[in-house]
Amino acid sequence: MDQSDKTFTIRLKGESYKLALENGLVYTLHHPIKKPGAYQLRAAVRDDGAEVVGAASQFIEVPDVSKGRLAMSGVFVKSPVAQGAPDDPKANPAMRIFTQGQQMIYAFQIINAHPDDEKKPQLETQVRVFHDGKPVFEGKPLPFVPDPNADPANMLAGGQLRLSKVLPPGEYVLQVEVTDKLAKPKQNTASQWVDFELTAPPPAAPPQ
Numbered sequence: 422m423d424q425s426d427k428t429f430t431i432r433l434k435g436e437s438y439k440l441a442l443e444n445g446l447v448y449t450l451h452h453p454i455k456k457p458g459a460y461q462l463r464a465a466v467r468d469d470g471a472e473v474v475g476a477a478s479q480f481i482e483v484p485d486v487s488k489g490r491l492a493m494s495g496v497f498v499k500s501p502v503a504q505g506a507p508d509d510p511k512a513n514p515a516m517r518i519f520t521q522g523q524q525m526i527y528a529f530q531i532i533n534a535h536p537d538d539e540k541k542p543q544l545e546t547q548v549r550v551f552h553d554g555k556p557v558f559e560g561k562p563l564p565f566v567p568d569p570n571a572d573p574a575n576m577l578a579g580g581q582l583r584l585s586k587v588l589p590p591g592e593y594v595l596q597v598e599v600t601d602k603l604a605k606p607k608q609n610t611a612s613q614w615v616d617f618e619l620t621a622p623p624p625a626a627p628p629q
Contacts, residue, residue: 422460425452444510457485482613486532490608491601494530496615498595501526501581517617522586527595528579529613531565535603536573543602548582551594558585562600590620 427450433441454460460483465476484492500512501524511518512525519525527548534542544565550558560582567576582595598612 457483492532493611493613497528520622531576534573542573545600547598549596
């Protein structure tokens with residue numbers, strides 16, 4: 422359907438070089454999507470020095486926002502950053518690898534919410550987590566309280582979720598659903614999902 426490419430050079434040394442070898446690099450590329458619909462996004466990277474190629478693909482859905490129906494963006498997940506601590510190199514939006522017991526931040530956009538007479542939306546959000554196609558967590562529907570100056574046509578939303586220590590390592594799916602109480606019954610819900618991996622925490626270092 423479409424493509425874009427970019428060539429760039431990375432120069433690292435010392436600790437930065439070591440961390441890049443251990444955890445890789447996160448790179449962001451903006452690519453406009455011209456029409457709504459379901460797509461498979463495929464990315465390939467070529468290392469000129471080593472003459473090797475790596476590739477990955479991801480299913481994405483671009484909602485049709487032109488008709489005024491409730492819609493959502495994709496879901497963004499990452500770990501929270503403790504004050505003075507570096508970002509988790511694996512619990513980021515690109516890799517999405519979390520450890521048991523870790524906190525997860527999720528964020529998304531709500532598009533085309535219907536305002537009431539006071540120009541305020543009436544929305545609920547609900548979070549579910551699935552493992553091997555089976556639900557392992559279902560949060561309660563919670564009212565969404567937007568910023569007082571937020572535009573109902575495009576609002577940021579999100580929350581935090583602690584990943585239980587009793588959940589087994591493996592592949593998981595986080596689903597977020599939004600319900601608009603002011604929309605028509607067949608047009609009042611929107612949902613999106615994102616996959617992530619859960620791993621066991623590293624073994625504790627032996628006492629010195």
